[in-house]
Amino acid sequence: MSKLNRKHCKKLGMPFRFLAGFILLCALLPVVAMVVVHERFTWGFELIDTFLICVLAIYISGTMVTTGYSPGFLLGYHGKRTLTPLPDQLKAAVQTGGGDYAIKIEDDAVTSMEFVVAVLRDYLGLEQDAAVEQMLKIDNDGVAKLLSLEKSVAEKLVETINKESSAWEFPLKVSVEIWS
Secondary structure, three states: OOOOOHHHEOOOOHHHHHHHHHHHHHHHHHHHHHHHOHHHOOOOHHHHHHHHHHHHHHHHHHHHHHHOOOOHHHHHHOOEOOOOOOOHHHHHHHHHOOOOEEEEEEOOOOOOHHHHHHHHHHOOOOOHHHHHHHHHHHHHHOEEEEEEEOHHHHHHHHHHHHHHHHHOOOOOEEEEEEOO
């Protein structure tokens, strides 16, 4: 499984960023107090532990406030980003099908298998198991033709998939071809 990075995660909402800012301020107070009046403290294990916990809280909350994301080692707790949903009208046209044009998906070495499965499931309407099977077929054969659509619907769907692939920074090759 590939490591999550920011492009695959949802950005934190404003309430969480405000909370992170509050935690940042709360964590800064003991650190400032320890630094300003350091001669009164005996630097034992309890104080060092408190200092390290505050510094960690400052790092985590500061990163969340300034970037809107958790630090890299915590990105797995963000929640995975999902594909942009298809407009209802396009979704209905895809489900109806019935045309002379197919969606052609080509394999590449960069696009993740999870993303291809998500596209097949969320945009082409395949069930999870069927999407995994088609993804494996694309991976093994290098290409797959899917669906039977009207030309305008197929072109709009390809445009949507290409925009989403670009947003995720994947070079997924999707095109429209005459069904044969």
